[in-house]
Amino acid sequence: MRTSGAPLKIKIDLTKNENELILLPLKKKRILHPYSDSDECNANIIVYSLEEIFAEKIRSLFQRTRPRDLYDVWKLKDMVKMDTVINILPDKFRIKNVHPNLKSLKEREDYYKVAWQRSLVHQINPLPKFEKVWNDVLEFLEELF
Numbered sequence: 001m002r003t004s005g006a007p008l009k010i011k012i013d014l015t016k017n018e019n020e021l022i023l024l025p026l027k028k029k030r031i032l033h034p035y036s037d038s039d040e041c042n043a044n045i046i047v048y049s050l051e052e053i054f055a056e057k058i059r060s061l062f063q064r065t066r067p068r069d070l071y072d073v074w075k076l077k078d079m080v081k082m083d084t085v086i087n088i089l090p091d092k093f094r095i096k097n098v099h100p101n102l103k104s105l106k107e108r109e110d111y112y113k114v115a116w117q118r119s120l121v122h123q124i125n126p127l128p129k130f131e132k133v134w135n136d137v138l139e140f141l142e143e144l145f
């Protein structure tokens with residue numbers, strides 16, 4: 001039980017099947033959190049695989065401009081089975097009618113840079129330098145496409 005501050009919130013994102021096609025099997029995972037009362041939270045939930053999430057994050061970089069997507073691609077790129085991602089990535093782009101345009105992504109660098117600190121500092125500690133993340137992700141995407 002929380003004794004101070006705002007009530008604990010859990011955000012759940014519900015998506016209709018026709019709006020998002022899940023291409024890989026879902027997984028059952030235990031909820032993890034760093035709080036000392038973790039014995040009280042002993043629940044499993046159904047989640048996307050990291051490869052599914054990663055493929056969606058890559059698509060999102062070309063679909064919208066959110067620093068969180070850039071950070072997530074940077075953080076996850078060495079944690080996933082890349083061959084699995086490469087197999088589903090074309091379908092992720094096709095389903096949302098998004099085209100991977102590196103030139104267009106590069107043109108949004110200033111927006112990402114300005115929004116980087118403001119958008120992520122309260123979520124990620126320590127927040128990596130924007131330039132490091134930007135350059136690493138661009139290098140990765142240039143090799144991928």
